[in-house]
Amino acid sequence: MATAHKIAPFLWFNGNLEEAVTFYTSLFPDSKIAMINPMSAQFELCGVTFMALNGGxxxxxxxxxxxxxxxxxxxxxxxxxxxxxxxGGKESQCGWLKDKFGLSWQIIPDALGRYMGDPDRAKANRVIQAMLKMQKIIVADLDRAAAG
Structure with missing residues (x-):
């Protein structure tokens, strides 16, 4: 199972490997299953290679x-x-969620990074304070916070 890169994330699943890999590859563009069997899988999400095991x-x-x-x-x-x-996922804070398989994801709009890196530190801090109150990030609310 050679990969295109020297390093690849390796995920350990508890009996639901095929369901997880099928879900992830259906969700993200430029994704595919390279190999899957009851014990292991190799797949790509957005062109990034992942390895996985049905480890228990x-x-x-x-x-x-x-x-x-x-x-x-x-x-x-x-x-x-x-x-x-x-x-089946569960919401968390600040754009984080946990999927039904227990894996954590950060769903983050590019606008958040732009605002947080703004040289106007007061603007950046207003955006951070707004973000800290959110579960799913709402770009319009970030825009309002940035505007003051």
């Missing part, structure tokens, strides 16, 4: 590792957020 209940995912999804606009945020939440 010994290990579980936690928030120490998450996948950051860069979203161009609110429609992009809504599409990913709703797909995860409507398929």
């Amino acid at each position: 209940p010994q290990f579980t995912f936690n928030e120490a590792v998450s996948f950051f999804v860069s979203c161009k606009d609110q429609a992009d945020v809504d599409r990913y957020w709703n797909a995860f939440i409507n398929n």
